[in-house]
Structures are given as structure tokens and as C-alpha cells.
Amino acid sequence: MSLSSVATTAAGTTGPDDTVASPPGPRRPPRRGPGGGAGSWRTRLEIAVFVAPALVLMGLFIAWPVVSAVRMSFYRWRGFGPMDDFVGLRNYERVLTDDVFTQAVGHNFVIVVLSILIQLPLGLAVALLLNRRMRGRGVVRTLIFVPYVVAEVIAGVIWFQLLLPETGVADGLIGAVGLTPPDQGFLGTPSLALWAVFGVLTWKYLGLAILLFLAGLQSVPEEIYEAAALDGASWWQTQVRVVVPLLGPTIRTWCFLSMIGSIQQFDIVWVLTGGGPANATTTMATYLLTQGTQRGNYGVAGAASVVLFVIGVAMAALYQRFVLRRDTRPEG
């Protein structure tokens, strides 16, 4: 996941009929410029000139490739020559019956679920903790965000070293507490590899969760803490009964970002395991890249792309419909 997905929130937290991400100040309606009504040709031309570069870039490099992926998914094509061997839905059949792909979808969903089950409480706990008065809080917050800024590849290479069998630090630590590390290392043992990958993903992305929760905590009004204290609530009671429920919108937003990020995982998996051992850590993205670039099955890769995209959009739409909707309507 990249920083870019952060703002998906804006899409997520507002309804389709609402404008996105209200500005910090009071919202002003945009005004038409003097010297021409909204419909005048000059205004239209100005709008077109302003918006054109962005739309051209996104059309060429986002929309067109997505359309091409859909087209490619209906052909058998080895990456060269004309694309004329129309096979209908056969690529989809092949992808959906390929154990490696269905396992990859499973891995993506394991990452989705584990992220919410493990990273959410962990991130929340650290954020609540850091919201307390303490020395050096600014420094702590900055340092916690460092893994998020480190490139996925770099995180992968360093963790690969840490997790190496025998010579890695992880094995050393485990041996020091008297346990026996796995012979093939964490990344080389099929039953452990996905957990190890998930551990690295947690290291990499927990900082974002903490940052967002801290941002949400800033908008919890001071009076609430005072009221809870007057009523005799302990710190824990205040957090669990009052503060966490108030963080609801932020938590739901983070879950959305996390889900979208989880189904797209590529870089870290690719560097750590390349999808192995024995396909134990393949994700949809590593699958389609392997099919496309290494096997030359471009049609299959196209079909996998479309499946990945459909799963992503369906998840986003369902989440928006059933979970995020409460944040946009005043009464659930």
C-alpha cells in the first residue's frame, strides 16, 4: 500500500451525493467568476484547460490500461503478435479453478482479517497510550512513523536478513529464550511464511494506523474527559466506554484503507518470499505478475487483474454501503 490510499478515506467517509473531505474552515460555495455566467464559453474553456492535463494523464495511464486488461482477459495471447485468439471466458475459468490463484485470494483475505484483528487493537492501544501526557511524545510519534516511510523493498531486504535461518537475529532471539527456531527459517517454512510476511506488514503499516487514530483523538473534546473524570470513571473506563466509541469513524476509515491495501499486497511479499515457499505466500498481485511476465500468459494475467479489481471494488462498495454509511448520515 502506498500513501495514496490514505485519501481513499475521503471517498469512503462521504456519501456519493456529498462533497468530499470538508475543509477545516467553514465551507464556502464556489462562486462563479465575474465577467461571465457559469455557462459561458469562456468559463467552460478555462475549466477544460485547468482539468485537461490531469484527465489526459489518468485516461492514458489508468483508464486505458484497465480497459486493456479487460480486453486481454478474453484472449489467449503470449505477449506478441496480434491479439486475435478470442477464448471467451476460458481465462477466467482457468484463473478461478487454479489452486494457486484461489490460494492467493485466500492469502489476501487472511491478511485482510489478521490486519483488522491484530493491527487494529494494537494500533488503538498505542495511540491511546501516546495520547497521554508524557515527555518526548513528539519524538516517539515521529519514530513510530519511520517504518511507514521506509520503502517496501528496503523493509523487505532488512527483514529478510533478520529472518534468515540460523544467522538471522530472529533465530538468535528465539534460541536465547530456549525455543527451537524452524530449520528452514520463518520464510522458508510453508506453515509459517504467511505469518512472517504478516508480521513484516504489521511492522511496516502499524504507524499509519497509530497516526490516524491519534488524529481522530485530537477531535475528542476535552470536556468529555473532564465529565468522565467527574463521574468517577477510571482511565480505562473512559477509554473503552467513551473515547473508543467516539473514534468510530476514524476506525472504520482505517479498516477501509487497510482492506484495500491488504488485497493489493505485492512489494514486500515479492522481496521476502516471491510468493513461496510452495506458493504459501502468493497474493493476487504476485500471481498476476508471475503469469504475465514470467509465464507469458497475458490473457490469464488479464483475467486475474479483473478479478482483483472486482474484488476490490465489491469490498469497497459493500463496506461503504453497510459500514461507512453511518458516518455520513446523522442517525445510523
Add this chain to the structure above:
Amino acid sequence: MSTTTASRDRTRRATNPAVYVIALAVVALSVGPVVYGALGGFRSNEQIARNPAGLPDPWRLGNYTSVFGNPQFWDYAVNSMVIAALTTAIAVGAGVMAAYPLARYRFRFRESLFMVFVLGLLFPLATAIIPLSIFISRDLQMSNSWWGVALPQAAFALPVTVVILRPFLMALPQEIEDAALIDGASRIGVFWRIALPLSAPALVTVGVLAFVTSWNSYLLPLLLLQDEMRTLPLGVADYSTEHSADTAGVLAFTSVAMIPALVLFLALQGRIVNGLQGAVKG
């Protein structure tokens, strides 16, 4: 950030020492691997083999000097820098231009147009990566070039740029622009001379985001760049597989490669955090 939050403390009672212990543990886990990489670069392979978790003893600069003396490293660094700079310039330029009418003009399809950018966030690079790389290398003949990576990266950076910039532009005071329009300035003139300078802080935020994302990006360069055109993440990944026996060298190479993004982030973290929070608070 620390100064603003310190002034509105939530709990009045003295902080439990356990809080410091936990905070310290979380920091150690976050920074530990990065520090391990940086320190490992100062050790020899023999030191690392003997004690994986130890400190450098004696400290050795050799790994780092050989990274800086490696011409390939400088090729990668230049490529990363140029591509990140191009990506940032295009994404911020085209993004602020698109965000401006979405914030200031009233027209019929304004919200629909904005939804185009919001939906753009839902298209991950991975989905389109194979047709995209074919399109760039065959149709545009731009594989193995700076522009071939920068243009699509800018396109993928545009949705987030516009989504962050629009509310910021909406919140800028309208009166100055109105006054300039009454004085006879054109819309374009107002955009260039007034809106652009006033939105500089937000431009820095989205610019840093675009820069760091490009600097760290792996998938697109992996498919488009070879040999001396490779960027640092590709260089790091390839170096670590080609020199897998030279752990200390790999760690030094890796550590040096993360410096620019880290420095940029640490220098501007307040702004980035505020920008992200603005986009998230919704």
C-alpha cells in the same frame, strides 16, 4: 505537533512509568530493524556471522565507502532522483490545476468530475500493471526511460493529490481573489499569482507524498527499467540477491538508499501529518 498537543493534555494525573516502558518498547520495535540495518553496514560479514545482533566492533567504514564509490549506486540514485522529481512536478502541477476549478468554479458536472478523481483511488497500480507496461514500452516506446516511469506514476499520484488539495483550496479566503478579479485580473492570472502562492503549504504536502511514493516505488520500475536505468529500490533488491553472501554490504547499500526519503520525511513530518489528517478527517 508536540507543541500543539502538549498544550491540550487529556489526563491530569502523573504519567505511569509503565507508559514510558511500553512507549519505549514500541519505538524500539519500530526503529530497531532500521537501526540494525544501519549498524550492520558498519560491521564486517565475519562480525555479523559471529553475533548477528551485536554492535560494530570495531566500526568499519569500508562497506559505506564502497557503496559511495560504486558507480552503479550513483546511476540508481540519479535515476531515482530524476524520476521522483519529474513525478512530483507533473503530479503537483496537473493536480493543483485540476483542483482549482473543482474548488472555485460552480458548474454542472463538478461533483461528477471530482468523483472521477475519487474513483481513481480505487484503481491500484497492480491491476493495470501488465497492460500499462506493454502500453508504455510498445505503443509509447518509452521503456527504460525516466519519462516512461514518471508519467504513469504522476497519473497514479493525481487522485490523492486532487483529493487533498481541493478542500485546502476551498478553505482559502475568497476575498483576495475577488478583489483581484474586480481589479481586472483574469482567472488564470488569479490562479497563478494568488491561489498558487497561497496554497504553497498544501503543495508541499502533496509534493512530498508524491516524491516519497515515487522514491519507494518498485513494481513499475521493475517492469520498465533495466541495467543502468534502474532506480534504487531495484538496485537494492538486485544487489541483495546478487551479493547475498555479503550481508554487511547489502545492509550498507540498503541503509544509504533509505536516507533521502527519511530525511525528507523527518524535515517535513509536521506538514505531511497535518495534510494526511486533513484528508482523513473528512
